[in-house]
Amino acid sequence: MNSFQPIGSKDLLRLSDLAQHEILDILATAADFKRNPERVAGAMSGKSVCMLFEKPSLRTRMSFEVGVFRMGGQAIYLEHREAPLGTRETISDYGKNIERWCHAIVARVHSHSTVVDLAAATRIPVINTLCDMHHPCQALADLQTLIERGFDLNHSRLAWVGDGNNVCHSLIEAASILGFGITVVTPKGFEPDSTVVSQCVARSMRTGARIEVTNDIGAIQGAFAVYTDTWTSMGQTESNAKKSAFEAYRVDRKVMAIAGPTSLFMHCLPAHRGEEVTDEVIDSANSVVFDQAENRMHAQNALLCHLLSPKSSLSKSDDFNTAHARHPTPALQ
Ligand code: CP
Ligand code: NVA
Numbered sequence: 300m301n302s303f304q305p306i307g308s309k310d311l312l313r314l315s316d317l318a319q320h321e322i323l324d325i326l327a328t329a330a331d332f333k334r335n336p337e338r339v340a341g342a343m344s345g346k347s348v349c350m351l352f353e354k355p356s357l358r359t360r361m362s363f364e365v366g367v368f369r370m371g372g373q374a375i376y377l378e379h380r381e382a383p384l385g386t387r388e389t390i391s392d393y394g395k396n397i398e399r400w401c402h403a404i405v406a407r408v409h410s411h412s413t414v415v416d417l418a419a420a421t422r423i424p425v426i427n428t429l430c431d432m433h434h435p436c437q438a439l440a441d442l443q444t445l446i447e448r449g450f451d452l453n454h455s456r457l458a459w460v461g462d463g464n465n466v467c468h469s470l471i472e473a474a475s476i477l478g479f480g481i482t483v484v485t486p487k488g489f490e491p492d493s494t495v496v497s498q499c500v501a502r503s504m505r506t507g508a509r510i511e512v513t514n515d516i517g518a519i520q521g522a523f524a525v526y527t528d529t530w531t532s533m534g535q536t537e538s539n540a541k542k543s544a545f546e547a548y549r550v551d552r553k554v555m556a557i558a559g560p561t562s563l564f565m566h567c568l569p570a571h572r573g574e575e576v577t578d579e580v581i582d583s584a585n586s587v588v589f590d591q592a593e594n595r596m597h598a599q600n601a602l603l604c605h606l607l608s609p610k611s612s613l614s615k616s617d618d619f620n621t622a623h624a625r626h627p628t629p630a631l632q
Pocket of ligand 2: 429528
């Protein structure tokens with residue numbers, strides 16, 4: 300059995316919750332699991348993961364359920380599309396129940412504040428699997444995919460084309476932590492969140508990352524890979540005005556030609572063929588979209604193993620009482 304370097308049984312609400320060496324450790328384990336699938340057996344024996352979803356999913360649900368099963372653990376899917384968290388009971392009460400049975404919570408929610416509240420209320424790791432602001436598990440799988448294809452964390456550059464929201468934010472954070480280059484190209488008005496960008500730019504002073512945000516599609520020239528995402532994220536209302544703004548940012552053969560003949564095409568999926576990407580690009584030999592999907596499982600298995608390593612305390616706090624003191628139960632008057 301592998302001995303995983305514990306990362307302190309913390310939460311993963313956004314990629315920047317992880318240090319550079321923690322991300323690199325997780326990626327090394329993920330690559331090892333992919334090469335040697337037998338090594339995951341038993342890694343989560345006797346452990347249960349609660350998976351709560353306020354939004355639909357194919358890849359996240361499947362990759363966690365299959366991944367935890369292969370590690371000998373149990374994943375329990377909780378559907379919250381009809382009644383978002385906090386409506387039947389408080390988020391805090393919900394979390395304090397779950398932690399009595401489960402070893403980790405995987406949460407796909409509308410608002411980032413929901414995972415923040417859940418993490419604050421519980422002593423087990425909370426893993427954000429997509430909110431309005433971040434998608435850190437996607438970024439881990441994308442990093443694994445890029446590295447497999449020869450992406451050089453010191454010299455290569457990733458290009459983002461499309462909406463500057465959740466997946467884009469996690470990739471900018473990845474660049475800023477690991478020190479690689481990222482060019483984010485969006486239509487006017489759809490740039491990434493300015494606070495996320497400024498935090499990443501500040502971090503890049505230490506790591507050497509080159510972060511560029513522009514509306515000019517020509518800026519993708521020479522990028523190692525071109526990454527796009529849906530124009531209408533889950534929970535958003537389709538708008539013709541938004542679609543028109545994105546027309547010039549569809550990733551088609553001409554856009555890929557600007558990047559260069561060896562540039563890879565990436566997409567977190569689900570794809571809306573004919574909108575953000577054409578069939579000929581997503582189905583081309585340069586497309587790695589299904590590798591990204593497969594790597595969700597390897598990267599997440601690695602993440603769970605590091606978070607739940609026997610050497611790391613199950614509690615996010617070393618001291619049960621300290622944990623409770625942070626969220627004291629008021630005494631009855
Ligand atoms: N990329 C991704 O998170 O896919 P799902 O929405 O299908 O989970
Ligand atoms: N931006 C997309 C990502 C889906 C994985 C969304 O939020 O729907």
